[in-house]
Amino acid sequence: MEKANTNILLHVENLVKHFPITKGILLQKQVGAVHAVDGVSFDIYQGETLGLVGESGCGKSTTGRTILQLYRPTSGTVNFDGVDLVALKGEELRRMRRKMQMIFQDPYASLNPRMTVGEIVGEPLVVHRVANQKEIQERVSNLLEVVGLNAGFANRYPHEFSGGQRQRIGVARSLALQPSFIVCDEPISALDVSIQAQVVNLLEDLQNQFNLTYLFIAHDLSMVRHISDRVAVMYLGIIIELADRDTLYLNPLHPYTQALLSAVPIADPIADSKRKRVILQGDVPSPVNPPSGCRFRTRCPIAESLCAESQPEFRELKPGHFVACHFAERFV
Amino acid sequence: MPDLLLDVKGLETQFKTPDGIVHAVNGVSFGLKEGETLGVVGESGCGKSVTMLSVLGLIPSPPGKVVAGEAFYFGQDLLKMSKEEIRHVRGAQIAMVFQDPMTSLNPVLTVGLQLVEPLMLHLGMTRKQADARAVELLEMVGIPKAKDRLGDYPHQFSGGMRQRVMISMSLSCTPQIFIADEPTTALDVTIQAQIIDLVRRLRDELGMTIIWITHDLGVVANLAQRVMVMYGGYIIEEAPVKELYFNPSHPYTLGLLGSLPRLDEKGRHRLTSIDGVPPVLYEKPIHCPFSPRCKFAVEHCWKENPPLDDVTQGHRVACWVDTKTGRER
Numbered sequence: 001m002e003k004a005n006t007n008i009l010l011h012v013e014n015l016v017k018h019f020p021i022t023k024g025i026l027l028q029k030q031v032g033a034v035h036a037v038d039g040v041s042f043d044i045y046q047g048e049t050l051g052l053v054g055e056s057g058c059g060k061s062t063t064g065r066t067i068l069q070l071y072r073p074t075s076g077t078v079n080f081d082g083v084d085l086v087a088l089k090g091e092e093l094r095r096m097r098r099k100m101q102m103i104f105q106d107p108y109a110s111l112n113p114r115m116t117v118g119e120i121v122g123e124p125l126v127v128h129r130v131a132n133q134k135e136i137q138e139r140v141s142n143l144l145e146v147v148g149l150n151a152g153f154a155n156r157y158p159h160e161f162s163g164g165q166r167q168r169i170g171v172a173r174s175l176a177l178q179p180s181f182i183v184c185d186e187p188i189s190a191l192d193v194s195i196q197a198q199v200v201n202l203l204e205d206l207q208n209q210f211n212l213t214y215l216f217i218a219h220d221l222s223m224v225r226h227i228s229d230r231v232a233v234m235y236l237g238i239i240i241e242l243a244d245r246d247t248l249y250l251n252p253l254h255p256y257t258q259a260l261l262s263a264v265p266i267a268d269p270i271a272d273s274k275r276k277r278v279i280l281q282g283d284v285p286s287p288v289n290p291p292s293g294c295r296f297r298t299r300c301p302i303a304e305s306l307c308a309e310s311q312p313e314f315r316e317l318k319p320g321h322f323v324a325c326h327f328a329e330r331f332v
Numbered sequence: 333m334p335d336l337l338l339d340v341k342g343l344e345t346q347f348k349t350p351d352g353i354v355h356a357v358n359g360v361s362f363g364l365k366e367g368e369t370l371g372v373v374g375e376s377g378c379g380k381s382v383t384m385l386s387v388l389g390l391i392p393s394p395p396g397k398v399v400a401g402e403a404f405y406f407g408q409d410l411l412k413m414s415k416e417e418i419r420h421v422r423g424a425q426i427a428m429v430f431q432d433p434m435t436s437l438n439p440v441l442t443v444g445l446q447l448v449e450p451l452m453l454h455l456g457m458t459r460k461q462a463d464a465r466a467v468e469l470l471e472m473v474g475i476p477k478a479k480d481r482l483g484d485y486p487h488q489f490s491g492g493m494r495q496r497v498m499i500s501m502s503l504s505c506t507p508q509i510f511i512a513d514e515p516t517t518a519l520d521v522t523i524q525a526q527i528i529d530l531v532r533r534l535r536d537e538l539g540m541t542i543i544w545i546t547h548d549l550g551v552v553a554n555l556a557q558r559v560m561v562m563y564g565g566y567i568i569e570e571a572p573v574k575e576l577y578f579n580p581s582h583p584y585t586l587g588l589l590g591s592l593p594r595l596d597e598k599g600r601h602r603l604t605s606i607d608g609v610p611p612v613l614y615e616k617p618i619h620c621p622f623s624p625r626c627k628f629a630v631e632h633c634w635k636e637n638p639p640l641d642d643v644t645q646g647h648r649v650a651c652w653v654d655t656k657t658g659r660e661r
Binding site: 055056162164165192193194195196197198200201204219221222223225226246249259260261262263264265266267268269270271272273277279280283284 | 375376493522523526528529547548550551554577588591592598603606607609
């Protein structure tokens with residue numbers, strides 16, 4: 001089933017987000033910056049799911065939040081449906097937000113415990129003043145049923161629900177304004193295995209039903225392969241490889257992607273024992289002071305002196321297959 | 333069976349909570365052979381950690397209590413030992429590593445001091461001997477410049493390095509049984525691969541017997557020889573690793589494997605999720621704990637809890653239904 005078409009919904013170019021590190025209590029002096037996102041460029045097509053994977057601290061969540069302008073980017077452009085979001089402010093930006101929503105990782109922290117489920121799911125409608133009280137009630141019941149909850153739950157509080165049900169509430173809230181684009185920021189990583197599949201199936205159903213476009217952020221590479229049309233891999237603030245999912249998983253061109261994929265265990269004792277493992281040495285360097293040249297060179301099994309000198313360009317090596325490595329040709 | 337290193341029989345553990353008594357473990361029996369690696373798989377709250385904590389006398393009491401069962405280790409029942417006696421077993425002969433390396437290390441003591449403590453306590457080493465051994469241990473788990481790092485505090489180590497420190501600490505007295513309670517869950521995949529690689533190497537070098545607790549069916553697939561699946565405080569299936577993955581027989585095991593997307597998956601298919609949520613057992617169930625979520629459930633399942641019976645040699649399943657035919661056994 002091929003869902004993607006060629007209409008670009010979101011175009012991100014050279015997106016940079018640095019968080020300042022300050023010293024001093026009164027006169028805060030900037031002494032450095034966390035290079036959370038350091039120049040990422042990609043497109044998301046209408047109706048597709050772009051998976052964004054990487055290890056903790058690689059900047060994948062920051063990328064999602066910066067796209068939605070929850071963080072204002074340090075530089076770069078985010079073009080959504082023909083509108084440059086970075087240039088928008090105040091009411092104009094608020095209006096655009098109706099079209100793009102977010103589902104958060106922690107279903108316990110992202111729902112206000114003092115609000116009823118009905119108030120939580122209906123809040124976007126109140127904030128954006130798009131419906132009156134009666135319409136809101138109808139819409140909330142409708143939304144709860146769409147995500148597989150009982151409409152009668154509207155008067156209950158979040159603590160009465162399990163993790164999976166809470167995540168459904170979060171999904172209902174994100175759908176309230178009928179957005180076209182949703183950033184799913186690790187929506188299943190806090191859930192048990194049997195519940196994860198429930199939520200993923202729900203997200204897939206909703207995508208088909210409402211023609212949604214997803215940016216699916218996760219660290220679980222198996223789940224990302226399952227849900228995505230194309231996948232981008234991040235390492236230390238930059239995208240190092242982007243391709244359609246089968247190409248990326250079957251023929252990864254960046255040594256980091258290769259190591260990452262080989263590290264994921266497969267629930268099959270025979271298939272798993274046949275695989276070749278690339279065990280990376282050491283940890284991810286600090287994003288405060290990233291390595292010169294290629295950021296992966298400190299852990300890369302094929303690094304040479306060129307890698308320390310110049311940062312590899314993020315280039316389209318094969319149609320639709322982008323990679324940032326000087327020596328990627330070796331793996332073609 | 334005399335060749336069992338650890339023989340647990342009929343273990344039951346309960347917790348008193350304001351909402352009532354939670355039956356966390358409801359009659360768990362299993363044996364552990366010398367030199368084998370046993371995987372224990374289940375979702376949160378299924379009793380997999382509580383089972384192992386009970387065996388080691390680490391259940392906080394109150395609110396927890398081991399109400400029944402025996403756990404034989406070299407002819408001695410660990411559950412009947414005094415606090416003093418079990419303290420000599422724990423750490424020295426059976427060691428355990430926990431999920432979160434940050435909370436299991438004391439943040440105000442140096443790593444060196446924490447490593448030296450069990451050596452002096454259990455093995456009666458002097459400080460000097462213990463220091464030397466600590467360096468050896470850190471080198472064994474692959475910590476670079478081990479000698480210089482003895483004086484560092486836990487926060488100066490990364491997550492993966494902290495877990496290495498924990499493993500070196502648990503190995504300090506060369507225990508016979510090494511229990512790992514989700515040691516890689518808090519870590520990134522590349523670091524997880526490092527740790528699993530390390531444990532596999534240490535197992536081959538030291539001939540350790542390992543119990544590896546996890547919720548990830550992928551992690552134990554290539555590590556364990558035998559796997560136990562737990563649900564609602566019961567073992568619901570137990571089999572040699574290949575038998576379990578290629579011939580799963582309990583509906584819950586089938587569901588777990590079906591809800592797991594595979595890295596080598598081809599084409600698009602829908603995940604077969606398990607409806608509903610895992611139970612919290614305020615009463616010991618009279619019927620099968622999985623029956624409310626089970627696709628195969630028949631009338632019998634609601635009347636009587638199925639015992640864990642052999643279906644083939646070494647493959648035990650607790651289910652009234654033969655999932656291959658859909659008919660009652």
